[in-house]
Amino acid sequence: MKRHTSCVLPVSLSLAILSLPLAASPGEPTAEELLRRYDQVMSPKTFDALMTMTAHRQDGSERSYKFRALKSEDDKIRTWFFEPAAAKGQEMLRVGDNMWVYMPNLKRAMRLASRESFQGGDFNNGDVLRVNYVADYTAKRETAEDPKLWLLDLTAKSKEAAYDRIKLWLSKDKQQPAKAEYYAASGKLLRSAVFEDVKNFHGHERPSHITMRNELATKRWSEMTMLDMKLDIAIPAQRFVLDDLGR
Amino acid sequence: MCRRLLIALASLLSIWGNAERSACAQESLDDLDKAKSGASGDSKRATAEVNGYVDNRLQYGHVNPSTTPLPTRDVPSITEILEANIQLKVNITPKLSIYTDISLIYQNGWLFYQSDGNGGREQVADHDVASIRPLVVPSELYLSYAPKPWLNFLLGKKRIIWGSGFAFNPTDLINPPKDPTDPNFQRAGAWVARIELPFEKFTITALFTPQVLYQNSGIPFALMKYPDYPLVDGTKPADDSYHYLLAARLYFLLFNSDVNLFYYFSNKYNDLLENASRFGASFSRYFFTDYELHIEALFQFGSSRLYADHLCAAASLCNFGSAISASKVRDGTLYPRLVVGGRTQFRDESLLSIEYYYQADGYSDQEFEDYLRVAYRALQLTGGTGLVTGSSGQSGLPQRFTFDPLRRHYLIVSYNKPRIKEDWTIGATLIAGLTDLSGTISPSVSWSVREWLTLSLFGFIPIRGIPVGQVTVNDVAISEYSLLPIDFRFLFEARAFY
Numbered sequence: 200m201k202r203h204t205s206c207v208l209p210v211s212l213s214l215a216i217l218s219l220p221l222a223a224s225p226g227e228p229t230a231e232e233l234l235r236r237y238d239q240v241m242s243p244k245t246f247d248a249l250m251t252m253t254a255h256r257q258d259g260s261e262r263s264y265k266f267r268a269l270k271s272e273d274d275k276i277r278t279w280f281f282e283p284a285a286a287k288g289q290e291m292l293r294v295g296d297n298m299w300v301y302m303p304n305l306k307r308a309m310r311l312a313s314r315e316s317f318q319g320g321d322f323n324n325g326d327v328l329r330v331n332y333v334a335d336y337t338a339k340r341e342t343a344e345d346p347k348l349w350l351l352d353l354t355a356k357s358k359e360a361a362y363d364r365i366k367l368w369l370s371k372d373k374q375q376p377a378k379a380e381y382y383a384a385s386g387k388l389l390r391s392a393v394f395e396d397v398k399n400f401h402g403h404e405r406p407s408h409i410t411m412r413n414e415l416a417t418k419r420w421s422e423m424t425m426l427d428m429k430l431d432i433a434i435p436a437q438r439f440v441l442d443d444l445g446r
Numbered sequence: 447m448c449r450r451l452l453i454a455l456a457s458l459l460s461i462w463g464n465a466e467r468s469a470c471a472q473e474s475l476d477d478l479d480k481a482k483s484g485a486s487g488d489s490k491r492a493t494a495e496v497n498g499y500v501d502n503r504l505q506y507g508h509v510n511p512s513t514t515p516l517p518t519r520d521v522p523s524i525t526e527i528l529e530a531n532i533q534l535k536v537n538i539t540p541k542l543s544i545y546t547d548i549s550l551i552y553q554n555g556w557l558f559y560q561s562d563g564n565g566g567r568e569q570v571a572d573h574d575v576a577s578i579r580p581l582v583v584p585s586e587l588y589l590s591y592a593p594k595p596w597l598n599f600l601l602g603k604k605r606i607i608w609g610s611g612f613a614f615n616p617t618d619l620i621n622p623p624k625d626p627t628d629p630n631f632q633r634a635g636a637w638v639a640r641i642e643l644p645f646e647k648f649t650i651t652a653l654f655t656p657q658v659l660y661q662n663s664g665i666p667f668a669l670m671k672y673p674d675y676p677l678v679d680g681t682k683p684a685d686d687s688y689h690y691l692l693a694a695r696l697y698f699l700l701f702n703s704d705v706n707l708f709y710y711f712s713n714k715y716n717d718l719l720e721n722a723s724r725f726g727a728s729f730s731r732y733f734f735t736d737y738e739l740h741i742e743a744l745f746q747f748g749s750s751r752l753y754a755d756h757l758c759a760a761a762s763l764c765n766f767g768s769a770i771s772a773s774k775v776r777d778g779t780l781y782p783r784l785v786v787g788g789r790t791q792f793r794d795e796s797l798l799s800i801e802y803y804y805q806a807d808g809y810s811d812q813e814f815e816d817y818l819r820v821a822y823r824a825l826q827l828t829g830g831t832g833l834v835t836g837s838s839g840q841s842g843l844p845q846r847f848t849f850d851p852l853r854r855h856y857l858i859v860s861y862n863k864p865r866i867k868e869d870w871t872i873g874a875t876l877i878a879g880l881t882d883l884s885g886t887i888s889p890s891v892s893w894s895v896r897e898w899l900t901l902s903l904f905g906f907i908p909i910r911g912i913p914v915g916q917v918t919v920n921d922v923a924i925s926e927y928s929l930l931p932i933d934f935r936f937l938f939e940a941r942a943f944y
Binding site: 313427442 | 649730
């Protein structure tokens with residue numbers, strides 16, 4: 200019995216040590232720093248951006264949306280859709296945990312949930328309108344198989360976050376997001392993303408192309424392409440007010 | 447004259463050209479801003495954005511005159527509606543803009559039936575019906591001026607909806623009613639003068655709207671007060687009152703909830719209430735991440751609903767001039783109207799909305815029975831003309847279905863499931879009167895053939911109800927929705943966006 204215990208203990212200890220979050224070595228970024236870096240890259244303090252989202256469906260066809268997004272200093276986001284014609288005039292707004300969509304045919308705004316699909320594609324509303332990982336997730340560092348990448352394990356702080364758990368990889372050289380996996384509370388893999396084609400937008404470097412795969416319907420995937428992005432934009436606070444939608 | 451026409455045409459073409467450029471592919475924000483302000487990129491130049499659609503609706507309804515005390519002579523079995531819509535926004539300066547949402551509508555109807563007097567129906571020759579003539583509907587046409595980010599003036603016709611109800615808004619006293627089987631359908635607004643002060647956490651709005659008393663081709667020619675003279679068709683002024691509504695609204699975002707408080711003061715605005723004050727409130731919030739809950743309520747004293755005189759209805763002989771009247775218009779009783787509902791989207795992206803609607807001034811069983819007795823007797827005495835004539839269809843777009851509840855308790859359930867097969871969506875809306883368990887069910891299937899083209903098929907099937915809560919008139923058990931003059935109706939719609 201004693202001998203048995205002495206054999207098991209080192210193995211358990213090794214497993215426990217392996218499962219512990221990695222402490223950052225001197226000179227290496229901490230989990231919190233990497234998370235802040237992700238937010239800085241993907242959702243700078245203020246921006247004005249032009250994007251397209253293309254949803255590839257199971258039958259091989261695709262639907263494309265073009266929209267402009269504005270972000271205010273206090274983390275509010277508003278979007279305007281230009282294409283396709285059927286979506287023209289639609290607008291979205293996020294203020295804190297609140298999201299609304301303005302439907303031009305309805306002539307009114309309606310509330311949206313963060314986890315609802317963004318325009319029927321494989322991104323959800325939170326992926327586009329709520330990129331504030333520092334506020335929404337707690338992060339711990341883990342060991343990545345690829346030595347060129349950092350790995351973060353993110354756990355949602357509240358149900359308002361877009362996902363319950365995220366595994367996020369960032370490149371060590373430029374500290375740019377490389378890929379991500381998005382999980383449900385049950386541990387089921389919902390979606391996976393690849394961040395590619397880092398471009399310089401008026402002095403700001405970020406991946407210009409994100410591919411989001413739906414792991415529940417594997418023949419479906421969506422692409423988000425950043426066409427242009429400007430930072431340090433001054434925008435009146437009233438652009439981020441519910442009653443301004445549709446004006 | 448010719449020169450002016452040419453200049454106007456050239457201006458329109460110039461605006462159209464700018465709009466077309468803005469619709470073309472832009473790959474940068476500068477491209478987008480240039481396209482919006484013309485190729486020169488001159489931000490002081492007027493810019494325009496245009497979009498719209500062409501929509502064709504072909505409808506067949508099986509008319510059954512024996513189910514209703516209302517005349518069916520003017521209800522066509524086949525209806526064709528062709529709508530060309532343009533939505534044009536011209537930004538004259540960054541602070542001043544004009545917006546129009548105008549539909550040109552050709553419509554016609556064929557195959558009319560009326561009661562043959564023996565429980566059956568007989569065909570009536572095709573004839574002119576005012577409500578299915580071609581028309582122009584300026585759903586919105588307004589000038590908006592924002593001298594400061596926190597101050598906005600608006601003058602013109604606009605659909606303004608403040609309440610949180612999804613299928614039905616009891617606090618919406620301003621606009622033409624919408625179709626609860628398709629809340630996207632009614633876009634027509636009211637002529638208003640509005641001042642709005644939007645701040646970060648709250649918005650204050652004050653609004654004045656005069657009632658449109660006469661209009662032609664969608665353009666009003668008598669607002670607020672009837673002219674002193676009769677119209678050319680002999681229509682005499684109904685009264686010499688001022689018909690208007692004043693509204694004030696306070697919106698605030700509080701604890702992640704949309705909260706609205708309303709005050710309305712009206713005089714004979716779309717109803718018979720004189721110098722009436724009404725109060726309202728609405729609330730909307732997401733709970734447990736995915737479940738939206740909303741409440742919308744209106745409180746008013748008196749009701750302009752028409753009630754039948756009980757003694758008159760029960761008597762064998764009656765003066766129909768006074769048999770039905772707004773007898774509760776000045777009774778001082780508080781009549782609340784309330785919608786409580788919720789909405790959620792499931793993991794498969796299907797959307798479920800459930801709403802309960804209560805109106806305190808709806809008919810009780812006795813009031814409903816009295817109303818029907820008088821209505822049926824009027825139909826017999828007038829040889830089919832009855833007490834009520836069809837709506838003019840001038841207040842907005844021709845509707846697939848109008849929700850005009852008579853009783854007190856209703857349930858509205860709608861379910862929509864997109865992508866049953868990529869671009870195919872199915873849905874159904876149930877409107878149920880809870881007093882007599884009658885209602886309508888409206889199944890639908892839509893196919894987005896292209897990004898710019900949607901084909902849809904809608905059905906409308908009355909549920910006559912079960913023998914609970916029905917009233918009996920002339921030995922016939924009647925529920926509210928058994929009064930609909932159709933056994934079923936199907937509508938095929940093709941809509942192309944541009």
